[in-house]
Amino acid sequence: MVSKLHRNSSKIIHYTVNACLFPLCAAHGLAITTVEGVGKPNTGLHDIQKRLIESHALQCGFCTPGFVMSAFALLRNNPYPSRDDVERALEGNLCRCTGYRPILQAMEPFTKECCPMGEQCCKNQQQSDSQAPEDVNVGCQPTQVPIFPPELQTSSEYRKSVCFEGPSWSWASPTDLSELLTLKSKYPHAPVIMGNTTAALSIKLGKFNSSKILLYGGNIPALKEVCVVEGGVSFGAAVTLSELSQHLTQLKGEIKEGNKKHFPALEEMVGRYGADQIRNVATLSGSILSGRSNSDIITLFTALDASVCLASVNGERNVGIEGLSLQEMEVIKSVFIPNSDQDKFTQSMFFKQAQRRTFSLAIINCGMHVILSDTRTVEKLRICFGGIADKAVLARKTMDLAVGT
Ligand SMILES: Cc1cc2nc3c(=O)[nH]c(=O)nc-3n(C[C@H](O)[C@H](O)[C@H](O)COP(=O)(O)OP(=O)(O)OC[C@H]3O[C@@H](n4cnc5c(N)ncnc54)[C@H](O)[C@@H]3O)c2cc1C
Ligand code: FES
CATH class of the missing domain: 3.30.43.10 (Uridine Diphospho-n-acetylenolpyruvylglucosamine Reductase, domain 2)
Structure with missing residues (x-):
């Protein structure tokens, strides 16, 4: 688990990453907690670890440290998770021996649904962490929660x-x-x-x-900026998939109803992209330049007619995602997603066929965006398929034929 100080809000953010993909140099200035920091037999086990033992949720044990860390990060961010939150937090951890039933059962007491009081459960009351009764905060006992190193906050x-x-x-x-x-x-x-x-x-x-x-590029605040601009939203190139999801929730309050009809498709795409460990680090620009024809971002963003702002010492230029080609000195600075047209019937969709529902690359994926004119005929249609050729392709003939029908 990585913990860092958010530059703007001064809040400490905790998130899981895959150690094998996280560069050591990128850990500069971050606090890393491994399973040994959560609990050890000689210093005392954490409740998560005790529950895994009690629920017979251990076998060969390769996967267990990962499950402990995913559950620990979840409880650090959300002391009262729902069953769905638990499932989502654990979907990036694969277990081949034990099976998920005992692992999920081990996590059950931490969920807000487990109390016989139902909705009346004290965990469902709006309380700040500091007000929460000690016995409620079962997951994170203060003595066992590693503190965020003060020098990382002050220096x-x-x-x-x-x-x-x-x-x-x-x-x-x-x-x-x-x-x-x-x-x-x-x-x-x-x-x-x-x-x-x-x-x-x-x-x-x-x-x-x-x-x-x-x-x-992950430490450059300008590449993390998200701005509501004329006609759409500009997302910084270094915005991660997890951050995109949080921004979409915040932007719902800022953008007019008719201009955000494409948000459900974006949310569906984020929900199907990798798992938390990947969504927490994978960025918009990295996905666009991944070279994968089945990238979920490329397929949906192409359908939505998104564009990128490329920057170099010579200046900036805006280009569409389709056929994107960078010159040697250029980097992606931001990605612009246009608003939906509030005066017209507009529908955006994202489909993905993969070997698993989550944590699996698409075999084939599809983004669609349709605008109907007042007379209920198709004014504009964009359909993009990924995974069927060496790059994502627009179904141009279908798009053209559909117009006017
Ligand atoms: C376990 C796993 C699960 C995955 N699941 C999915 C999935 O469900 N759906 C999906 O679509 N993809 C998935 N991916 C693929 C993922 O989209 C790509 O790995 C993508 O590259 C993630 O972005 P990144 O920030 O990690 O890119 P990086 O690895 O950091 O960069 C990728 C490339 O882009 C270049 N680059 C990045 N940013 C810039 C910039 N601003 N300017 C210029 N060049 C830049 C880099 O130089 C590099 O060549 C998965 C990957 C893994 C490992
Ligand atoms: S216990 Fe063996 S992989 Fe999970």
Whole structure:
């Protein structure tokens, strides 16, 4: 579990990541909690660990530390989760021996549905963490919750740009967009690393060997910005899928009813994308440049006619996602998603066929966006399919034929 201080709100945020994909250099300034920090036999087990033992939810034990960490992060963020919250938090952890029934049963006492008082349960009352009775906060007993290191909160050292130099690779982590663009012009072949979920493999396969420097984009506030602008919303390139989901919830209050008819399709897509460990790090720009024809983001964003803002030391330009090609010194700065037309009947949809409902790449996916004119005929239709060719494709003939019907 990674914990970090949110730059704007000064809140401490906790989230799970896959250790095998998370670059060590990206951990600079973050607090990392592993299963040993949650509880050990000699210092005392955490309630989550005790429950897993009591519920016979352990066998070979490879998967258990992961389940403990996912459950622990859930309870740090949400002390009163629902059963659905628990299932969602655990969907990125695979267990081949025990099966999920005893694991979910182990988590049952932490859920708000488990109390015989039902809706009257004290856990369902609106209480701040500090007001919660001690016995309610079963998951996180204060003595066992590792504190966020004070030096990470007070020292400005961790908010500065850094460069780590190793024998084979250097890692530059700028905190300013102009700094990133200068580095990109100096090292045009250097990759911009975001969630690292594709880049990790590319590095291993030697794809970036001509560069020897990695440029980290995850610490640049300008790439995390989300702005409601004329005709739509601009999302920073480094916005993660989890952040996109939170922003959509917040934006519902800011955007007029008729302009957000595409939000359910975006929410459906986020819900089907990877699992928490991936959604917590994978970004919009990294997904668009993943090189995957079955990317859920590319398929839906193409259907929604989204565009990207590319930036370099020479300036900025806006281009559509379809056929996107970056010049050497360019980076994606933001992604613009147009509003739905409030005066017309508009419907957006996202479909995904995969081997599992979640935590599985699409075999085939599809984004659709239709606008009907006043006379109930199709004014505009965009259908994009992923997974059927070497890149996502628009069904142009169907789109053209449908207009006017
Ligand atoms: C376990 C797992 C599950 C997954 N599940 C799904 C899924 O359900 N649906 C789905 O669609 N995808 C899924 N993916 C794929 C995921 O979308 C890609 O790995 C994607 O690359 C994630 O973004 P990232 O931020 O981690 O990219 P990174 O790995 O950081 O970057 C990917 C590429 O984009 C470049 N890049 C990134 N940002 C910029 C920028 N701003 N400017 C210039 N270049 C940039 C990098 O240099 C690199 O070449 C999954 C991946 C994993 C590992
Ligand atoms: S107990 Fe063996 S994989 Fe879960």
